[in-house]
Every structure is written in C-alpha cells, then in structure tokens.
Amino acid sequence: MSYLDHINRCNHYTLTARFPFLIDGVRYGFVTQEFAQLLNQFPDVFTWTQTELKLSPKLNTAQKRTNAVAEVLSILRTQGLFAAWNDELFGIKNNFDDPEVMSIQRAAVAYFGLRAYGVHVNGLVNTSQGQKLWVATRAKNKNTFPGMLDHIVAGGQPAGTGLLENVIKEADEEASIPVALSSQAKLKSTITYCGESTQGLKPDTLFCFDLQLPKEFIPQSNDGEVESFELISLEKVASIINTTEQFKPNCNLVIIDLLIRKGVIDNRDNELSQRLRQPLP
CATH class of the missing domain: 3.30.750.160 (Transcription Regulator spoIIAA)
Incomplete structure (x- = not known):
C-alpha cells in the first residue's frame, strides 16, 4: 500500500x-x-x-x-x-x-449519507533521535478495526460541541491526558474524503491537531478501547503506512498530512495534499 x-x-x-x-x-x-x-x-x-x-x-x-x-x-x-x-x-x-x-x-x-466531522490528534514528542509520534493499538474487542494502529486521540464530533472541547474530552477518555496538556493542541489542517460502507455513504471531514507532549508523559487508556501505546519515529511511521495496512484507514490520511507538513514525505508536485482534500458530494 x-x-x-x-x-x-x-x-x-x-x-x-x-x-x-x-x-x-x-x-x-x-x-x-x-x-x-x-x-x-x-x-x-x-x-x-x-x-x-x-x-x-x-x-x-x-x-x-x-x-x-x-x-x-x-x-x-x-x-x-x-x-x-x-x-x-x-x-x-x-x-x-x-x-x-x-x-x-x-x-x-x-x-x-450525511456529512460527519471528527478530530484526530497527532501526539508528538521531541527526542534526541528526532520527533516521534505516539501510536495506539486498538483493543481486540473493538467492534470496528480491532487490533489496528490508531492515533493517541481521535473521535467523532458530537452535536453542540466545540473542536478543542472535543479534543480535551477524547484526550482524557482515550489516553488520560490532563487538560493542562490537551488544551494546548493546535489545529493544523483539515482533510476530507468520501467512502462507503454497508450502512451507506460516508462523506467525512477530519480536523487534524498537533499536540506537543513532554517526554515524561506516558499515555494510559481510560476507557479500555486501547490495548497499548508506543512512541515511534516519524520515519518508521512513514514506512509502516507506505508498506502496510496496519493503521486504521482514515488515520493514514491524517498522518500522511502530518508527514508532508514535517517534510518526511516528498510532496513537490502537491498531488498528495490535493488528494487529501477531496470535494464532498
């Protein structure tokens, strides 16, 4: 892939x-x-x-x-x-x-076939070996995409909730990130895509946040939906995405956007950036 x-x-x-x-x-x-x-x-x-x-x-x-x-x-x-x-x-x-x-x-x-919205958070850590990304492994008893790799924090956007408000809520539930840290998440980009499932059409918009985390912070699942967390270099994450299907499908798109912004992926012709922002039906 x-x-x-x-x-x-x-x-x-x-x-x-x-x-x-x-x-x-x-x-x-x-x-x-x-x-x-x-x-x-x-x-x-x-x-x-x-x-x-x-x-x-x-x-x-x-x-x-x-x-x-x-x-x-x-x-x-x-x-x-x-x-x-x-x-x-x-x-x-x-x-x-x-x-x-x-x-x-x-x-x-x-x-x-309604448009839906969600937030995804890239949990980043600066190390002596370069910048790394916290990657979650979904619990094997999840109804959707069990055992696949995922973001440290991600979730659908509930009615009447602000984007950062949702990030803070999901960060606590999924990774036990305190508000003092999660509130520092920065909206960096927006991606759009449309697929279909057995239920119907899925025209989705994802708001992509970067969250700089201290080296001493270790995420812990608060809702039982994550089996484990691992801190992985951006270069290794790029290799996983470019050669496997280990990540939950829409996480690939958010991380590709991150890798472009960080200069890990060559995007000189801008094709990938354009394809990450498809017109929705």
Whole structure:
C-alpha cells in the first residue's frame, strides 16, 4: 500500500442508486432506495417520491426534526436495523460552521449519507533521535478495526460541541491526558474524503491537531478501547503506512498530512495534499 493507495481506499464510492435526502429543500445526504422505502412507513416524518427523500416541512425547527427522527430511529433499532448504538448525537450541517439543522444518532449518519466531522490528534514528542509520534493499538474487542494502529486521540464530533472541547474530552477518555496538556493542541489542517460502507455513504471531514507532549508523559487508556501505546519515529511511521495496512484507514490520511507538513514525505508536485482534500458530494 502506497500513500496514494491509502488515500484512494478512503475515497471509493458511487452515487449510482443513491437518492438525495432533503431538509427544507436543501440536500444534506444520499440514501438508498431500500432505506428510503423503509422510512416511507413514517409519513408524518418522511416522504419518498421515488427520486428523493424529504423530511416533513411541518418539522420546521432543529429540535422538532431531532425529536421526530429520533422516534423513527428508535423503532428501527428495535427492528434490528442498527448493529451498533452509542447514544451519541451528531449535528447535521453541510459545512462545519453552519448552524445545525438537526441532530441525529451517530449510528444512523451513514444510512442517510450525511456529512460527519471528527478530530484526530497527532501526539508528538521531541527526542534526541528526532520527533516521534505516539501510536495506539486498538483493543481486540473493538467492534470496528480491532487490533489496528490508531492515533493517541481521535473521535467523532458530537452535536453542540466545540473542536478543542472535543479534543480535551477524547484526550482524557482515550489516553488520560490532563487538560493542562490537551488544551494546548493546535489545529493544523483539515482533510476530507468520501467512502462507503454497508450502512451507506460516508462523506467525512477530519480536523487534524498537533499536540506537543513532554517526554515524561506516558499515555494510559481510560476507557479500555486501547490495548497499548508506543512512541515511534516519524520515519518508521512513514514506512509502516507506505508498506502496510496496519493503521486504521482514515488515520493514514491524517498522518500522511502530518508527514508532508514535517517534510518526511516528498510532496513537490502537491498531488498528495490535493488528494487529501477531496470535494464532498
């Protein structure tokens, strides 16, 4: 797997057989016909026209939309539609700085093909051998990507939460990083990609933070989702990404961006940087 292979892997999708999902006349996502027909059994909330899925115009506030859709998803959950459910709401908006038009259970976001946002933190340490990166190994009992390499801190962006606020929360939960350190994280770049899963379309935006950590700090998992942490040189991390599939797929993109910024990867033609920022459907 080359750097470009990892980027392409996260940007593999088709809009064939997907239909627009509209809220107040604005397209926010894409759904399959099968999912749209499933929602059509709730006519007070959704309307399926065979060419697009619409949220009822009677739901004219963010809270009304959130409440109505939550009731529908709760019913579908009891019918076994969702394999995972974590009671976390994501805010729905086409651009991160826009107001949220509603909030929706995270497990349902891909089914609606909605844009989702997240934070990833590069935990960096200056050593006598050069700069190194803290790398986590995901617990083997994780539902997704068990045992794969990951960032020291990363997470989806919950509704109504600021980016740094989320970094601080995730840093405590995932690596026991105290607020005095995590609050020093700096937003360095943004990457976008769109893939698809068995649930649906995943047009994602990741906000990439760098966090300089002292040599004496040793991360410890606070939520049981990480098996171990290892401090690895940027050059070795680059080799792992360029020759293996050991990292969780979207982590590769964030770290490729880091390696470009640190001058570890030759990006003279700017191709990799451009490919890390794909237009989202």
